[in-house]
Amino acid sequence: MVPLPRVFLAQLPTPCHPLPGYGADLWIKRDDLTGLALGGNKARKLEYLIADALAKGAKAIVTCGAAQSNFVRMASAACAIHSLEFHAIVMDHPYEDEPAVGARPWTGGNELLSELFGAHMIRLPDDTWDALYQAMDDHVDHLRSLLGGQVVVWPVGGSGPLGAFAFREAAQEIGENFHFIVFASASGSTHVGLAHAFRGSATQVLGIAVDPEPDLPLDFGKISVELGRLTGDQPLSAEEFRFDLRFVGPGYGVPSGGGEMWRREVARRSGILLDPIYTGKAFHGLMEMVRDKEIGGRILFWHTGGVPAIFAT
Numbered sequence: 001m002v003p004l005p006r007v008f009l010a011q012l013p014t015p016c017h018p019l020p021g022y023g024a025d026l027w028i029k030r031d032d033l034t035g036l037a038l039g040g041n042k043a044r045k046l047e048y049l050i051a052d053a054l055a056k057g058a059k060a061i062v063t064c065g066a067a068q069s070n071f072v073r074m075a076s077a078a079c080a081i082h083s084l085e086f087h088a089i090v091m092d093h094p095y096e097d098e099p100a101v102g103a104r105p106w107t108g109g110n111e112l113l114s115e116l117f118g119a120h121m122i123r124l125p126d127d128t129w130d131a132l133y134q135a136m137d138d139h140v141d142h143l144r145s146l147l148g149g150q151v152v153v154w155p156v157g158g159s160g161p162l163g164a165f166a167f168r169e170a171a172q173e174i175g176e177n178f179h180f181i182v183f184a185s186a187s188g189s190t191h192v193g194l195a196h197a198f199r200g201s202a203t204q205v206l207g208i209a210v211d212p213e214p215d216l217p218l219d220f221g222k223i224s225v226e227l228g229r230l231t232g233d234q235p236l237s238a239e240e241f242r243f244d245l246r247f248v249g250p251g252y253g254v255p256s257g258g259g260e261m262w263r264r265e266v267a268r269r270s271g272i273l274l275d276p277i278y279t280g281k282a283f284h285g286l287m288e289m290v291r292d293k294e295i296g297g298r299i300l301f302w303h304t305g306g307v308p309a310i311f312a313t
C-alpha cells in the first residue's frame with residue numbers, strides 16, 4: 001500500500017516501562033504522554049485525520065461527542081495548529097436508550113481546554129446518540145451552505161479507518177513482547193488497529209468496555225472492513241474482538257467504584273494518573289483478571305490518556 005499522508009502531532013514512540021508492585025509482570029505504554037494538548041491516544045489518530053482533511057482542502061471540521069471528550073480536546077488543539085475551524089456538538093452524557101444513573105453535568109477539564117484551543121462548542125441537553133448525530137448532520141448542512149464543500153466530518157472518537165490505521169502502526173512500537181495487551185475500548189479504532197496488528201500472534205488484545213453497549217463490536221467489525229480496504233488486511237468479525245463488559249460500572253462517563261479505587265492505588269503506588277472514565281476502569285479490569293488468573297505472563301497496560309477529566313467538576 002502507498003504510505004498514508006500524515007502530519008506530526010504526537011511525541012512517538014511513547015515510553016513503555018515496567019510497572020512493579022502489582023503482583024504481575026506488568027508493563028505500561030504511556031500514551032498519556034503523546035504530548036499534544038496534555039496527551040492521550042487521540043494524537044495518533046489525528047496525525048492521519050488532519051493530513052486527510054488538509055488533502056481534501058478542508059476549511060472546517062465537525063465532530064460530536066461528550067462535553068468531556070478527550071477526542072474533542074485534542075482535535076481542538078490539532079485544528080488550531082493547522083488553522084482549521086473546529087466545531088463540536090456535545091452533550092454531557094449522550095446515551096443509547098436510558099440516561100446512566102448517577103450522570104451529572106461536568107464543567108472544566110476537557111471542555112475548558114477545548115474552548116481554550118478555540119473550538120466552537122455547541123452544547124445540547126442530554127439525549128440519545130441518535131439525536132446527537134442528527135444535530136451534527138444539521139450543523140454540517142448549515143456550515144456547507146456557508147462554506148461550500150470544504151467541511152469534513154470526523155467520526156466520534158476519531159474512530160474510522162484512519163484512526164484504526166494509526167493504532168495498527170502503533171503496535172510496531174511494542175512488537176510481540178507481551179502475552180496480553182489491556183486497554184479501555186470505546187469508539188473502537190484503538191481496539192481495531194491493535195487487533196489487526198496482533199492477529200495470529202501470541203499477543204492477545206483485550207479491550208475493557210467503558211460504555212455498556214454490548215453491540216459496539218458490530219461497529220468495530222465495520223471499522224475493520226474499512227481498514228481492510230485501506231491496507232488489504234482481511235477484516236475481523238464482531239466476535240473476534242475480545243470486549244469485556246464487566247467493568248463498565250454505572251454507565252459511560254460515570255465513574256465506577258472499582259475504577260476509582262484503582263485510580264487512587266496507581267497514583268499512590270506508582271505516581272501515575274489514571275482518569276475516571278476510561279483508564280481507571282480498564283486498570284480495574286486488568287487487576288481483577290490478574291487476581292482471578294484469567295490473564296498472566298507478561299501483560300501490557302496501554303494507558304490511553306484522559307488525564308484532564310480529573311479536573312472536571
Ligand SMILES: *Cc1c(COP(=O)(O)O)cnc(C)c1O
Pocket residue numbers: 040041042070071157159184185186187188189190191275278279304305306307
Ligand atoms: C478515546 C479514549 C479511549 C478509547 O479509544 P477508542 O479508540 O475510542 O476506543 C480510551 N481512553 C481514553 C482516555 C480515551 O480518550
